[in-house]
Amino acid sequence: MSERSSQPITQLLTAAGRGDADAHRELWSLIYDALHRIARGQLKYECPDRTLQPTALVNEAYLRLVGDNHINWNDRRHFFAVAAKIMRSIRVDDARRRRRLKRGGGKRPVSLDATSDEHPALAKVTGCRDDDPSETLALNDALSRLEQIDPRKAEVVMLRFHVGLTREGIAEMLGIAPRTVDKEWYFARAWLHRALSGE
Numbered sequence: 001m002s003e004r005s006s007q008p009i010t011q012l013l014t015a016a017g018r019g020d021a022d023a024h025r026e027l028w029s030l031i032y033d034a035l036h037r038i039a040r041g042q043l044k045y046e047c048p049d050r051t052l053q054p055t056a057l058v059n060e061a062y063l064r065l066v067g068d069n070h071i072n073w074n075d076r077r078h079f080f081a082v083a084a085k086i087m088r089s090i091r092v093d094d095a096r097r098r099r100r101l102k103r104g105g106g107k108r109p110v111s112l113d114a115t116s117d118e119h120p121a122l123a124k125v126t127g128c129r130d131d132d133p134s135e136t137l138a139l140n141d142a143l144s145r146l147e148q149i150d151p152r153k154a155e156v157v158m159l160r161f162h163v164g165l166t167r168e169g170i171a172e173m174l175g176i177a178p179r180t181v182d183k184e185w186y187f188a189r190a191w192l193h194r195a196l197s198g199e
Helices: 009-017 021-043 054-066 076-101 133-149 151-162 167-174 178-197
Strands: none
Touching (some): 009 076, 054 076, 076 151, 151 167, 151 178, 167 178
16 A cells, blocks of 8 residues: 555545646545445436446546545545535436437426335335436435525435435434434435425
């Protein structure tokens, strides 16, 4: 292991943001698997014939993360939260593009089962969610509204739905009790269900 690889990810991010090619290579090797897990989690319920694949999502997200943005990274949590949001943004952009290309582009209500824990926030969407890009856009809009109302509940959803963390992982990352994670999750899931079903 190189001397650089023992540096915290935040230091490597800063160096990569300044254009350090060695930092880019080291950072990529350290975070690729984690970013790929996030991407697979975000695309898990979409159709297998989608053009946007996990590897492409990881590559695009990485370019945005360490590109010309010059983000001041606080820690790993900050990095992976921003990575999940960037991937969500890429997916939303892709859904908007596909909706423009889709003939008619009409909206269809999103079907949710608020009691299922199979898929966070939007549990059972019949078939592939990718059949209608409006579903991805509707979820993004609802999650954006929740972020304005209660940022921590929205972060719990992001960490569970977009990053794929367990309740214990979320509790550790946010510095709260697992029981608090459960309370935040149940409220957020019910809120998203109402928002997406138009109740």
